[in-house]
Amino acid sequence: MEFRLTEERRMLQDSLRRFLAESVTPARIAATTDDAAGHDPDLWRRLTDLGLPGAMVSEARGGFGGDGFDLMVVFEELGRAGLPTPLLDSAVLAGGLLAETGRDDLLARVIEGQVIAFAHAEPGSRYDLSRVATRAQRRADGWHVAGHKAVVHAAPAAEALIVSARTGGAVADEDGLSLFLVPRDAVTMRDYPLQGGGRAAEVHVDATLPADALLMPEGTALAAIERAQARATAAQCAEALGLMEAIKTLTVDYLRTRKQFGQPIGKFQALQHRMADVLIEIEQARSAVINLCGHMDAERPLRERHVSATKNLVGRAARLVVEESIQMHGGIGMTRDYALGHLAKRLTMVDHRFGDADFHLERFVALGAA
Structure with a gap:
């Protein structure tokens, strides 16, 4: 590599x-x-x-x-x-x-x-990619798609949405998923701000679409969704790495300039040890992200094991970096006008998308046993 x-x-x-x-x-x-x-x-x-x-x-x-x-x-x-x-x-x-x-x-x-958004997750699906209740039925005038999609990122800015819907099988079956292109005016949205910045929406679909709205038929859609999410997870982990680097820079600068008892607090050994832990975790996260990005084209079992291993490690490192940086900054780290507050919130929310650290730990074990 x-x-x-x-x-x-x-x-x-x-x-x-x-x-x-x-x-x-x-x-x-x-x-x-x-x-x-x-x-x-x-x-x-x-x-x-x-x-x-x-x-x-x-x-x-x-x-x-x-x-x-x-x-x-x-x-x-x-x-x-x-x-x-x-x-x-x-x-x-x-x-x-x-x-x-x-x-x-x-x-x-x-x-x-x-902007084209991808509407896949649903209430109650958690991180299970195959758990889709939205249904699509073939009719004489085209496809009728009906369902509810949850926390669709970038939906308020989207001109169209790619919507996953079940054309066969039960709710949690791995077979039976298809993908449809749905115009913005064919759905209703309730949008809201996200904790780490940006906006998402609850999307309700109840529309009849032309036959060419079917982008991908059942049998291939789930594997394609998994591949796309693997790339998105790598991108999210790389973003988390950048957030950690920015937080590290802010914290180091603060330790050098904030004085207590007549000297910079960065000279206190207890804070030096805590900062050393942060630096080690960031370097481990960097190695994991590099490893994952180098295996994007690997076969599914190997690729997905790297996805889960990296997401778990980045999630744990992100939590430590956020907690330690705010502790070392004190109250200023929680204010909106200071950059750390936004960066910490955005980094915290990284763990909750595409599977949190606990989910990916279990998934990594299951993939290894398969």
Whole structure:
């Protein structure tokens, strides 16, 4: 496995880091959550001009990246800035599914910056990808899709949604899932802000769609969803790594400048030990994310074991980094006007998407025993 960035990835990393450092402020981040779309439209347009959606898609499908390390480079920098964007939901999740359906016309829209959300999770499904109650029936005038999708990230900004629905089998069967393209005006939404920034929605579907709305028939959809979620999990872990690096920088600076008893508190041995634990956990998380991104194209059993191992480790490391950084900052770490508050909340919420640390520990054991 090659650990060094290619020249192209290093250029992308440098340009993205400079752009985010110049453009993103705590006040601007706070405004994105209050915006109806859940992100800053102007910043999103400029990020699209930089080519970020295209970096999530392979050259064969009209992009210029798509590898695991492309995900890592981009999302680590977004994590450093703490910026909510629809990139993960539109370009990684929905884009990954569209690449497998062969709908390059829709994928081109995603690369151009249009947002397509993926509506899959439902109330009570937890992290089980096969537990889908939404139903689709074939009728003379097309497909009738009806159901309720929960916590659909980026839905308020989406022009269309990819909706999973059951065309056969019982609620938890692994067979019988299909994917449909549903226009925004065919669903009703109740949107709300997310704790770590951005917005999501409860989505209710009860619509008749044309026959060509079927993107992927039953038999292949569940495997495609699992592959897309593996890539999204890698991106989420890379973002968590960037968040941890940003929190580390803030904490180290604070320990150097905050004085107690006439000297910087960073000279106190107890705080030095706690900071050393944080640094060790971040380096372990980095190694795990690199390992996962290097196995994105591996066969399913190996890939999914790396997914669960990394998500478990990153979840545990994120909790320690958040707790220790706030403890070492004191009360200022909880204020909205200070950057740490937002970064800590966003990092905390990373553990609750695509399976938390406990879920992935059990999944890793089960995959190993299979």
